[in-house]
Amino acid sequence: MSSKVRWGVLSTAQIGTKQVLPAMRKGERIELLGLASRDEAKAREAADALGIPRAYSSYEALLADPDIEAVYNPLPNHLHVPLTIQALEAGKHVLCEKPIALSAGEAETLVEASKRTGRLVAEAFMVRHHPQWRRARDVVREGRLGEVKAIHTLFSYYNADPGNIRNQADIGGGGLYDIGCYAISTARFLFGAEPARVVAAFDFDPAMGTDRMASGLAEFPGHRHLAFTCSTQLVPAQRVEVLGTKGRLTVEIPFNAPNDRPTRITVDDGRDHFGSGREVIEIPTVDQYTLQGDAFSAAVRGEAPLEWGIEDAVLNMRVIDAFFRSGRNGGWEAV
Numbered sequence: 001m002s003s004k005v006r007w008g009v010l011s012t013a014q015i016g017t018k019q020v021l022p023a024m025r026k027g028e029r030i031e032l033l034g035l036a037s038r039d040e041a042k043a044r045e046a047a048d049a050l051g052i053p054r055a056y057s058s059y060e061a062l063l064a065d066p067d068i069e070a071v072y073n074p075l076p077n078h079l080h081v082p083l084t085i086q087a088l089e090a091g092k093h094v095l096c097e098k099p100i101a102l103s104a105g106e107a108e109t110l111v112e113a114s115k116r117t118g119r120l121v122a123e124a125f126m127v128r129h130h131p132q133w134r135r136a137r138d139v140v141r142e143g144r145l146g147e148v149k150a151i152h153t154l155f156s157y158y159n160a161d162p163g164n165i166r167n168q169a170d171i172g173g174g175g176l177y178d179i180g181c182y183a184i185s186t187a188r189f190l191f192g193a194e195p196a197r198v199v200a201a202f203d204f205d206p207a208m209g210t211d212r213m214a215s216g217l218a219e220f221p222g223h224r225h226l227a228f229t230c231s232t233q234l235v236p237a238q239r240v241e242v243l244g245t246k247g248r249l250t251v252e253i254p255f256n257a258p259n260d261r262p263t264r265i266t267v268d269d270g271r272d273h274f275g276s277g278r279e280v281i282e283i284p285t286v287d288q289y290t291l292q293g294d295a296f297s298a299a300v301r302g303e304a305p306l307e308w309g310i311e312d313a314v315l316n317m318r319v320i321d322a323f324f325r326s327g328r329n330g331g332w333e334a335v
Contacts, residue, residue, distance in 0.1 A: 004031040005297040008068035023289030029297035036062035063090040077172025100313040123313035129291040145244030153183040156234035169209035183228035259287035
């Protein structure tokens with residue numbers, strides 16, 4: 001194996017310091033070299049806590065460091081595109097948190113920037129690297145469920161803090177951007193196709209202006225459907241059900257898969273309502289953030305292809321855009 005990829009991190013965002021970076025430290029292909037914040041003291045404190053040797057008082061200083069090869073961007077949503085472009089132009093590859101942008105048009109500017117700079121960009125949908133999702137896709141492809149016609153997805157948590165970036169409409173807050181994007185991405189992953197049209201219903205928080213609940217229906221070719229509800233102000237819950245003509249599959253903890261215990265998917269042939277035809281498939285313990293970081297690093301080194309590049313992120317954003325248009329117009333919208 002070639003040398004580890006030297007990574008820099010933009011900001012001390014909690015998704016990074018609490019989840020992604022501790023996992024990346026365990027990666028076989030990853031060296032966490034630097035962390036930047038606009039507050040130097042915060043940068044130093046976070047870097048020390050994570051064992052990262054270099055701390056920077058600005059994002060620009062990190063991007064100017066020639067030793068940094070790849071950048072992880074967990075900044076607030078409205079900063080994903082501008083800072084990713086800055087990183088690309090500084091010669092860095094970029095793994096950017098979801099959503100990659102606030103519109104497909106914004107995301108398309110990253111396609112041009114990636115081509116112009118010759119650097120890789122990917123959206124950090126870590127779930128696609130978890131073997132439970134790869135196993136679920138195998139089950140679908142093997143035909144064990146018959147013809148798969150419907151996916152039902154639920155993802156919710158409760159956060160009504162107006163100071164939280166997820167609840168600030170002007171910087172890209174709201175449930176569809178934050179967690180509804182997972183329902184779209186994983187349905188595209190399992191169906192292996194793009195939806196043709198969508199329809200949605202939204203409930204917006206009257207004080208914060210963010211979508212606190214969104215429900216949607218996406219029609220894929222062959223009259224296959226994704227139906228989902230996501231919410232930032234409901235009891236924490238998540239589940240994915242995949243239904244075919246001969247069986248159904250359940251992903252029990254589809255998105256926040258634990259890194260300290262196995263996960264489970266179940267396949268049921270539907271012979272009765274009591275689970276007599278149920279098979280439980282246990283997936284060994286992994287950390288999906290570690291797998292994601294190692295996969296991106298392998299692509300940087302040219303040792304493996306980048307499975308989901310910036311073009312895939314644009315496709316996901318087009319579906320999100322269509323859902324928002326449907327919410328405004330009250331009917332079906334083409335993707």
